[in-house]
Amino acid sequence: MSxxxxxxxxxxxxxxxxxxxxxxxxLRIVPAFFGWDDPGAAFTAVIQLGTMAAVLLYFRRDLWNIxxxxxxxxxxxxxxxxxxxxxxxxxxxxxxxICVFGFLFSDQIEEGARSLYLIGSMLIAxxxxxxxxxxxxxxxxxxxxxxxxDGIFIGFAQALAxxxxxxxxxxTISAGLLxxxxxxxxxxxxxxxxxxxxxxxxxxxxxxxGGEGSVGVAPTVVATVLAFVSGYAAIAWLxxxxxxxxxxxxxxxxxxxxxxxxxxxxxxxxS
Numbered sequence: 001m002s003x004x005x006x007x008x009x010x011x012x013x014x015x016x017x018x019x020x021x022x023x024x025x026x027l028r029i030v031p032a033f034f035g036w037d038d039p040g041a042a043f044t045a046v047i048q049l050g051t052m053a054a055v056l057l058y059f060r061r062d063l064w065n066i067x068x069x070x071x072x073x074x075x076x077x078x079x080x081x082x083x084x085x086x087x088x089x090x091x092x093x094x095x096x097x098i099c100v101f102g103f104l105f106s107d108q109i110e111e112g113a114r115s116l117y118l119i120g121s122m123l124i125a126x127x128x129x130x131x132x133x134x135x136x137x138x139x140x141x142x143x144x145x146x147x148x149x150d151g152i153f154i155g156f157a158q159a160l161a162x163x164x165x166x167x168x169x170x171x172t173i174s175a176g177l178l179x180x181x182x183x184x185x186x187x188x189x190x191x192x193x194x195x196x197x198x199x200x201x202x203x204x205x206x207x208x209x210g211g212e213g214s215v216g217v218a219p220t221v222v223a224t225v226l227a228f229v230s231g232y233a234a235i236a237w238l239x240x241x242x243x244x245x246x247x248x249x250x251x252x253x254x255x256x257x258x259x260x261x262x263x264x265x266x267x268x269x270x271s
Contacts (some may be wrong), residue, residue: 010223017051017125020170032270049202051229094155103136123258137177143185183242
């Protein structure tokens with residue numbers, strides 16, 4: 001991989017990780033459009049550590065308060081814990097499904113799930129899930145109202161993001177809307193929930209970087225740094241945007257992109 005490719009893919013990762021348009025799908029589509037080699041699942045997982053650093057920086061106060069409360073109130077009964085301590089438990093619960101399914105289907109994720117046909121189909125299909133969630137959600141619950149049932153439901157939705165084209169943020173924000181949370185609250189919890197899952201995935205895949213047939217260390221570092229910068233900007237923008245807007249703009253983007261991917265793949269224009 002050239003430095004230019006690393007720059008482009010790093011920016012793509014940062015911008016698409018938090019927008020509900022599928023970062024893993026874009027990291028497969030963009031190289032296909034330009035005729036570049038597929039960077040692979042390991043590269044995708046590792047440069048997500050850059051966007052995760054953006055989450056850690058942007059939500060540093062929230063995460064610190066959650067971690068401190070979780071440790072301090074570890075032995076207290078549920079009803080006696082603070083909102084921050086319970087959030088910590090819900091994030092743990094919500095991370096379990098993606099870890100289990102990620103381990104069980106690791107081979108399929110690294111190989112079969114890179115199919116452009118699958119990515120294009122999921123971009124289109126999951127757009128309708130987002131549309132339904134955005135339309136029927138009551139959007140009257142703040143993040144302070146979250147329960148264990150909410151945490152588990154959104155956690156299983158996050159596991160769907162193992163399929164490229166679905167979008168982790170799209171799945172978790174949609175799940176939050178279906179549970180009645182307002183858009184900003186659903187997005188905020190989506191970002192907080194992403195921390196353990198993305199860190200575990202990225203660290204697990206680090207072993208493949210620099211090995212035979214994988215992307216080299218230097219391009220990976222370049223892409224990771226740029227993913228951090230663009231990811232931080234994407235978080236700030238999305239939270240402001242969803243405070244007063246719907247998910248329509250992302251749905252309108254996903255469907256034509258999915259159709260284009262399917263058509264171009266079927267005609268052999270991209271592979």
